[in-house]
Amino acid sequence: MRNLRLDICYDGTRYRGWQRQPGVENTIQGKLETALSRILEEPIEIYGSGRTDAGVHALHQVASFHCESTMPAEELLAQLRHYLPDDIGILDCKDASPRFHARYNAIRKTYRYRIWNSAEPCVFERRFVTVVEEELDIPAMQAAARHFLGTHDFSSFCNHKSSKKSGNRQIHALNVTQEGNYLDITVTGNGFLRNMVRIIAGTLLEVGQGKRDPDSIPELFEGVRAEAGFLAPAQGLSLVEVDY
């Protein structure tokens, strides 16, 4: 059977997240599957590189799916762009090797958590940031960020975790960078538990607010969810890249 790869971006503001759910209309996966099934005239099920929560965005998400249609990928790309709402964009649509699977083959993902750190208005980017007006101790956040590098049990940075599965994940990079009023927390890892990036962002924000010591991070890997930081709002989070 033919295998196709989709490269996608979306403004997640009005969606209930990536994953199709019974009885829920507005999901990214649902919109894509409906469009693909109508255009190709066969039932299509797609596999994303991973889920994104309700309200989370993607600058670059990857999905794959099988189909019987022989429609050229270029024509499918044009039809998808025509058919989809303007808050879901198709960056690319290509035939992939038969073994390619967007989820199983993903080796690394990068997320960005964007904070508008100012009392000044953020009118034009407001859907893609979390506003924190107070001044933050950025060197402290950067010191705390370094403790996340490497492989740790992130169970305490996860909501709704099944206790049977391993919480071990490897963080390759975690940078806190400031440019103008934007403060970006950019994290690359081999995989992420549910809400993990948002809880890391919330924990780093608490460090920046002076509520936590940067060196208190390591003990959180031995702790429970309640000891880690708050769940930072969805709208500041974007999936930036998936590596294969």
Next chain:
Amino acid sequence: MRNLRLDICYDGTRYRGWQRQPGVENTIQGKLETALSRILEEPIEIYGSGRTDAGVHALHQVASFHCESTMPAEELLAQLRHYLPDDIGILDCKDASPRFHARYNAIRKTYRYRIWNSAEPCVFERRFVTVVEEELDIPAMQAAARHFLGTHDFSSFCNHKSSKKSGNRQIHALNVTQEGNYLDITVTGNGFLRNMVRIIAGTLLEVGQGKRDPDSIPELFEGVRAEAGFLAPAQGLSLVEVDY
């Protein structure tokens, strides 16, 4: 009486333009006057540097108003930011000289008309651009743009014009610049007639599409509205700067 200056930005998407209108709820002026009148507990009427049409944005608009209140400008700024919806931002609020008037003292304004010139999706900036998928002849647009410089009668670049008033306006600069998929038409002038920037943008787009010769511009200044280009959509237009 005290005179104050407001520096404002807004996402015009959901508004019926700048100007307050009887029976129309959603105008920028209306939102600002309602907020100011409640905060200062006196009826406030504001003067903008000029109107913007329904759906047009402002990166930087200026307004002024008189009041009796002695509330410090800084406190008013904070209260306005708290009170206003998140698609209207207050950049600054300051006491101004008693003679300052945002409209009468404006000597120059700059607008940007932004085109997303690609078939690729423009998801995150989609509210602030007009999409033109086809390739445009940008050197031709730049050649046409040069004909607008100087003082001309722009009556044929105006909708709903009162024929009694002069249509003479001076254009100081009109640049067509490309950066990635963005094509910006940036125009600075001493004043603009109703819809003038959008009709200039529409005319330049028709030049870029090969429907008009760049050297056909000068004769439009002698012509009528129907001879100039189409009215480019509001959403691509932003007021960028007002000089005093």
